[in-house]
Amino acid sequence: MSFTPHGKHLIAGEWVAGDATFQSAPASGSAHAFAVGTVENVNAACEAAEDAFWSYGYSGREERAKFLNTIADEIEARAEAITQIGTEETGLPEARLNGERGRTTGQLRLFAEHILKGDYLDRRHDKALPDRQPLPRPDLKMVQRPIGPVAVFGASNFPLAFSTAGGDTAAALAAGCPVVVKGHSAHPGTGEIVAEAIHAAREKLGLHPGVFSLIQGGNREVGSALVQHPNIKAVGFTGSLGGGRALFNLCAARPEPIPFFGELGSVNPMFILPEAVKARGAEIGKGWAGSLTMGAGQFCTNPGIAVVIEGSDADAFVSAAKAALSEVGPQTMLTDGIAEAFRSGRDRVAATAGVQELLTSTCDLRNATPNLYETTGENWLANHELGEEVFGPLGLVVTVKSADEMRKVAKSLQGQLTCTLHLDQGDAELGKSLMPILERKAGRVLANGFPTGVEVADSMVHGGPYPASTNFGATSVGTLSIRRFLRPVCYQALPDALLPTDLQ
Ligand code: NAP
Numbered sequence: 001m002s003f004t005p006h007g008k009h010l011i012a013g014e015w016v017a018g019d020a021t022f023q024s025a026p027a028s029g030s031a032h033a034f035a036v037g038t039v040e041n042v043n044a045a046c047e048a049a050e051d052a053f054w055s056y057g058y059s060g061r062e063e064r065a066k067f068l069n070t071i072a073d074e075i076e077a078r079a080e081a082i083t084q085i086g087t088e089e090t091g092l093p094e095a096r097l098n099g100e101r102g103r104t105t106g107q108l109r110l111f112a113e114h115i116l117k118g119d120y121l122d123r124r125h126d127k128a129l130p131d132r133q134p135l136p137r138p139d140l141k142m143v144q145r146p147i148g149p150v151a152v153f154g155a156s157n158f159p160l161a162f163s164t165a166g167g168d169t170a171a172a173l174a175a176g177c178p179v180v181v182k183g184h185s186a187h188p189g190t191g192e193i194v195a196e197a198i199h200a201a202r203e204k205l206g207l208h209p210g211v212f213s214l215i216q217g218g219n220r221e222v223g224s225a226l227v228q229h230p231n232i233k234a235v236g237f238t239g240s241l242g243g244g245r246a247l248f249n250l251c252a253a254r255p256e257p258i259p260f261f262g263e264l265g266s267v268n269p270m271f272i273l274p275e276a277v278k279a280r281g282a283e284i285g286k287g288w289a290g291s292l293t294m295g296a297g298q299f300c301t302n303p304g305i306a307v308v309i310e311g312s313d314a315d316a317f318v319s320a321a322k323a324a325l326s327e328v329g330p331q332t333m334l335t336d337g338i339a340e341a342f343r344s345g346r347d348r349v350a351a352t353a354g355v356q357e358l359l360t361s362t363c364d365l366r367n368a369t370p371n372l373y374e375t376t377g378e379n380w381l382a383n384h385e386l387g388e389e390v391f392g393p394l395g396l397v398v399t400v401k402s403a404d405e406m407r408k409v410a411k412s413l414q415g416q417l418t419c420t421l422h423l424d425q426g427d428a429e430l431g432k433s434l435m436p437i438l439e440r441k442a443g444r445v446l447a448n449g450f451p452t453g454v455e456v457a458d459s460m461v462h463g464g465p466y467p468a469s470t471n472f473g474a475t476s477v478g479t480l481s482i483r484r485f486l487r488p489v490c491y492q493a494l495p496d497a498l499l500p501t502d503l504q
Helices: 039-056 061-077 079-090 094-117 167-175 188-205 220-228 241-253 274-297 312-326 336-351 377-382 403-412 425-441 479-485
Strands: 009-011 014-016 021-023 033-035 124-126 140-146 150-153 179-182 212-215 234-238 260-263 270-272 305-309 356-359 371-376 394-400 416-422 442-447 486-492
Touching (some): 009 039, 009 188, 039 179, 039 212, 039 220, 061 094, 061 167, 079 094, 094 167, 094 479, 150 220, 167 179, 167 479, 179 220, 188 212, 234 241, 234 479, 241 260, 270 274, 274 305, 274 312, 274 394, 274 416, 274 425, 305 403, 312 371, 312 394, 336 371, 336 394, 371 377, 377 394, 377 403, 394 403, 403 425, 425 442
Parallel strands (some): 150 234, 179 212, 234 260, 270 305, 270 416, 305 394, 416 442
Antiparallel strands (some): 124 140, 140 486
């Protein structure tokens, strides 16, 4: 089935054309014209979302679970067309798009199950103590309620699982929040067909049309107007540090500041401890190369930094990584802008004093091969900018003189999505001394593996101290991510009939 996008926004149940259009820039296939979003589009979508909240925000969990499952069915019904437009727009291979579609529908179904269980409501009850001295205690009940309409900015690198019907949208709809998506200009056609699936599901169940809107981009005003609209009560964002910070600042500066849940960049350092590198340095080096180049290195959990104690074992690790990386051919980057940012990040690392180039890449237009650099712990500690993310297939080995210097490097890190330890039994003491540092730095600490591949599960945390995210008490992956779109309300001495259904 071939899909040709019509290029319109979906606003409150209507497909809306624009006066101006922008052209998509696919990695292959034909470019298409898409309506440029306007402030008027934002206003219309946000007014409809607020209107929808009065029914959707008070709907039953069964109804919302059915909506999520129906969206998953509608996405599956468009499987082939989604893969076709998705591969064209992003340059990601077909198998990746198919896998990501499964992850997206799995995520929607998981949220359906999760809300039916009801644990997320965190219901509490402190019974009245009328005889308590010196004062009686009133009856107190608490439950989590939906926060209101939510704005979602999808990620360029996950056109399905973190975009139009991705984790943020699924969590917000599960919570009872209408959603307004700002479409990512890197995959507007993929956004359109997924919006079509949500639209079809909404119509099937007869829900308010303001429950979901998609506004295409092509104009930065759309994003800034959306986060500043008074009807928007929270924002989910996945993207760059610069873009995320600009929108976060706008949220904080509003007359009514709102939470901005930004998932931003991270270098995801790996600490390779001496016994592990001695026993299997080459194997870890090869595994690292695979993780570093997966999806052309365009993963937020890409492990860009490897810290290892200098010596012949470390050399074997580096040689294996270099050999494996040099076999990786050119891979397509998601957009021209991301390829350009990769080139300038790579040139910045290469130009830093004390950094040695082990493998030079080519990055012509949108195709990049991997790079590998090495520096000392001392040089790393003196050059903080080496800790900034380069989004793409680039690795930096930091060789330290001692365990003490390894801890210093760990302490110097900014907030991370993940930190990884490679360790064997003989490394237990060093590993233990690193743990208090690493858990202060990252949302997820893992051992003897690679951080790419984020499980969608109850225990997952995909977040971390700034700049990994703007709100380190939250996760954007897994069922706990619903918390971002809820607010606790306490009901004191209220008659049952006035309580929310979930408390009756
Ligand atoms: P981006 O340039 O920040 O764009 C993300 C979205 O925000 C797009 O919709 C973009 O609009 C909009 N936007 C950006 N700056 C804006 C501004 N100043 N005002 C209004 N809207 C603005 O990010 P990207 O290039 O798509 O993605 C690459 C980055 O995302 C990498 O740095 C990567 O680390 C990060 N990332 C993080 C995670 C994570 O989970 N933490 C996952 C994936 C990627 P347009 O469509 O108009 O550009």
